[in-house]
Amino acid sequence: QKKNHIAIVVDEHGGISGITTLEDVVEEIIGEIIDETDRMTPDIVRLKGNKWFVAGKIDIDDLNKELDIKIPESSTYDTFSGFFLEQIGRIPKSGESIIINKWTATVKDMDGNRIQSFIIKKE
Known part of the structure; x- marks a missing residue:
């Protein structure tokens, strides 16, 4: 009990x-x-080659420290999902990508309108 x-x-x-x-x-x-x-569960996991699994909720500061991706700070977002949404300007679908400073971020998993995870690859 x-x-x-x-x-x-x-x-x-x-x-x-x-x-x-x-x-x-x-x-x-x-x-x-x-x-x-x-x-x-870790917010960032290195995969094969130049790929990383990244949780959508990861803090921008933590992502910048881990990958040196150089995402600018903003008062409109704190997480990588928030940054991605600001860049794309709408709710994305799984598989959609953006390019950030020689990195490609692709939406891996969605939960309704929430981005759960990404695959990020250094070009």
Whole structure:
């Protein structure tokens, strides 16, 4: 038997807005908590040759440090997915690519309108 700590979220009119867990509340206050139930997958993995698997949620600073890709900072995006969306100007389809400073970034996986991952190749 597993004990879960949950709370019902009530809006300003007394209606039920949703539920939350104790972990969710604590994470909002102090940041992400990593425990034994969280699955950790790296945001960037080198593949064969000059190819990398890159998670869409990777921070631009982290990607620039890892690959020296030189993506400019902006107030309109923090992640590589955000940068890609700004460049293409619409929701892409799997397989669509852009070129960035001698690198080709191709959308690998989508989850609805969210870009989950890319394959990035140095030309």
